[in-house]
Amino acid sequence: MAFGADRPLAMDAGVLLAPWQIAYQTYGTLNAARSNAILVCHALTGDQHVANIHPVTGKRGWWETLVGPGRPVDTDRFFVICANVVGGCLGTTGPASLNPATGEPYGLDFPVVTVRDMVRAQALLLDRLGIDNLFCVVGGSMGGMQVLQWAASFPERVFAAIPIATACIHSAQNIAFHEVGRQAVMADPDWRGGRYFVDGAKPSKGLAVARMGAHITYLSEATLHRKFGRRLQDRAAPTFSFDADFQVESYLRYQGEAFVERFDANSYLYLTRAMDYFDLAADYGGVLANAFTGSRTRFCVVSFTSDWLFPTAGSRAIVHALNAVAASVSFVEIETDKGHDAFLLDEPELFATTGGFLAAAARARGL
Amino acid sequence: MAFGADRPLAMDAGVLLAPWQIAYQTYGTLNAARSNAILVCHALTGDQHVANIHPVTGKRGWWETLVGPGRPVDTDRFFVICANVVGGCLGTTGPASLNPATGEPYGLDFPVVTVRDMVRAQALLLDRLGIDNLFCVVGGSMGGMQVLQWAASFPERVFAAIPIATACIHSAQNIAFHEVGRQAVMADPDWRGGRYFVDGAKPSKGLAVARMGAHITYLSEATLHRKFGRRLQDRAAPTFSFDADFQVESYLRYQGEAFVERFDANSYLYLTRAMDYFDLAADYGGVLANAFTGSRTRFCVVSFTSDWLFPTAGSRAIVHALNAVAASVSFVEIETDKGHDAFLLDEPELFATTGGFLAAAARARGL
Incomplete structure (x- = not known):
């Protein structure tokens, strides 16, 4: 969907982005x-291809466990929309898009993106699609941040909200991990100050290192031990060398190599930055509950016991804030050893929780 | 201390290293x-300068909290020795040392080092110093691995042993973090396959990224939040840029930059590898207790509640193995939010525990 100069995207960086476009998929x-x-x-490295074959990787949609015919987010019953976030690299305007002012990609001239910008673009x-009200907004991790931002920015447009494995604020440790990833990208001489597009180079090694490090944080120690x-x-026997002796090394190297085939390094910088900047309470006088005052949205908050990137404490903080304004909220902490990535995996309790919540909300909505 | 061809170091890689030397400090x-x-x-990036001004950084010794006059490891009372590990870069033979066969630094031709090699070199x-028996061996993290290896390899030479914040085996998660660090170094084009010495280049950017990532694992989320x-x-207000907006970013960048001034990138590869290879039970038929059969060494095992790199579970496994062979062992889990680095910091309970243990052991030894 393309937007011209008449419909610029007003970004938190103080820029009116125009023209711009947003790529999306629908189901049902x-x-x-x-x-x-x-x-x-979608989350940091996700995209709009929730439940269809990915055009770049040829792999199945990233959330087919949750979204599809007969799944908790039932595409036989609901009209499901997913859009690539602004700043992304799968069709929505981002740092790899052409800057009309220069005729070459934006690179670091692209304005820094916030979660609020992502939500504004989706709105x-x-x-444009003529959808005034959403029956539900659902997402995990950075997707969960967008869910919370939707509920805060457009409460009247959101009937139900399911923030999963997320938080209202990015922690110092999470900022630290992101910064290491960014420095890994920027340390790659092929990054060229973000202008790698000029001569067709790509900071693939740096981006792969960033992905490897991040990937560890998506899993739990128990998962790594088990797998x-x-x-x-x-x-x-060990080779007494620096080859990938251990399976976990080989696995991580593969994760890094596969990632650089499908993701733009500058987008990685922008989207990690957007998460770092996320601090919902800060926009509401430092009191998180104020973000939800008067909200009539029904919330279902989900966390996972072994998620150390977005620990349950962050979800509890959301629930406390919602309780403080007497919002409708249910909260489930799911017991699993799969870590942060559990939201993307086969977790029957996640399906039961979200499916049950959506069924009840649909009845309340008269669907 | 230099060793000639008559006293080669027999390494687990199957190499007789000669000539070689070991750099050390003594106190008391x-x-x-x-x-x-x-x-x-000493630990991964430590060295022999335990309790004196560091010759490169000009900073105080890395363990002056624990070692010195009147400290738990009291240099008025004990003769304290610390040697740079083999594979290190502060005077002991390592990958930056000259390879006599080629007349240039070893680089990756240096044999892969194990914790057992480090202990053999110390023995x-x-x-050479004419010390048949040690009153005590003490160390944290990789230093703790050496303590355990000492107790297993040379039980008759170790009266008391204090392994702190360590484990008998390096976990999959820890191998994974190390592998990311190594890949960060190797991704730096200035690493040049380990031959960066040829033209005076240094993979400083890659090594800095490795250090930044590792540094996060040395702290706890609570520490990062508090600090x-x-x-x-x-x-x-945030700059809406990729500058170090947050203090935690600035801190990490500084940690990376300071580290590359004092540490050799290849040594970093070798020493992380040594930790990855550490699996004490594997040398004893897969049964950890067998490593300590018949041991008369007195052990004091210490862990820290917020250490997620070497969690208390790893220390408990050591204690269980020692109990299984009726060894003398005391175990203290110290409550702290300082994470793995707690062993290097001002932790009164650590000083009380180690000081008390050493005082009792000294009485038993008739000192």
Whole structure:
């Protein structure tokens, strides 16, 4: 969906972005009352391809466990929309897009993006699609931040909200991990100050290192132990070298290499920065509850016991704030050893929780 | 201390290293019975400068909290020795040393080092110093691995042992973090396959990224929150840029920059690898207790509640193994929010525990 100079995106950086476009996918059918729309918000390295074959990787949609026919977010029943976030690299305007002022990609001239900017862009898309009200907004991690921002910025447009494995604020430790990833990208001489597009170079090594480090934070120690332990890669004894002796090393290297094939390094900088900047309470006088005052949205907050990137404490803070303004909120902490990535995996309790919540909300909504 | 071809270091990689040398510091006075020696084993990026001004950084010794006159490891009473590990870069032979076969630095031709190699080298040093028996071996993290290896390899030479914030085995998660660090170094084009010495280049950017990532694992989330939180660096509002907006970013960048001034990138590869390879039970039929069968060494095992790099579970495994062979062991888990680095910091309970243990052991030893 393209927006011209008449519909600029007003960004927190103080820039009116125009022209700009937003790439999205839909699944299912919008009902006549236009009341069955569910917006799915993707995480840091996700995209709009929730439940279809990915055009770049050829892999299945990233949330087919949760979204699809007969799944908790049932595409036979709901009209599901997912848009690539602003600053991303799968079709929505971002640092790899052409800057009309120069005729070359923006690079670091692209304005720094915030979670609020992502939500503003999605709201403009929904306006254009003629969807005034969302039945539900759902997302995990950075997607969960967008869910919370939606509920705060546009409470009247959100009937139900499911923030999963997320927080209202990015912690110092999480900022620290992101900064290491950014420095890994920027340390790659092929990054060229963000202007790698000029001669076709790509900071693939730096971006791969960033992804490897981040990937560890998406898993739990228990998962790494269970999946890999100290097992060696295709051999009986260590090689006494710096080859990938251990399976976990080989796995991480593969994660890094696969990632750079599908993701833009500058987008990685921008989207990690957006998460770092996220501090919902700061916009409401430092009191998180104020973000939800008077909200009639129904919330279902989900966390996972072994998620050390977005620990349950962050979800509890959301629940406390919602309780403080007498909002409707249910909260489930799911027992799992799969870490932060649990929200993307086969977690029956997640499906039962979200499916049950959506069924009840649909009844309340008269769907 | 230099060793010639007559005293090669027999390394686990199958190499007889010669000539080689080991750099060390001593503090205090060896008594007439030669029975009051304490060996301090340093951690990954430590060195022999335990309790004196560091010759490169000009900073105070890295363990002056624990070691010195009147401290728990009392240099008025004990003869304290600390040697740079083999593979290190502060005087002991390592990858930056000249390879006599080529006349240039070893680089990656240096044999991969193990914790057992480090201990063998220390044992040869003690032989040369005429110290048959150690009153105590003490160390944290990789230093603690050496303590355990000492107790297993040379039980008759170790009267008391204090492994702190360590484990008998390096976990999959820890291998994963190390591998990211190594890949960060190797991704730096100035690393040049380990031959950066040829033209005076240094993979400083890659090594700095490695250090930044590792540094996060040495702290706890609570420490990062307490020390930095989301406070901004010398400004009132975020810059909407990729500058070090947050204090935690600035702090990490500084940690990376300071580290590359004092540490050799190849040594970093070798020493992380040594930790990855550490699996004490594997040398004893897979049963950790067998490593300590018949041991008369007195152990004091210490862990810290907020240490997620070497969690208390790893210390408990050591204690269980020692109990299984009826060894003398005391175990203290110290409540602190300072994370893995707690062993280097002002932790009164650590001083009380180690000081009390050493005082009792000294009485038992007749010191």
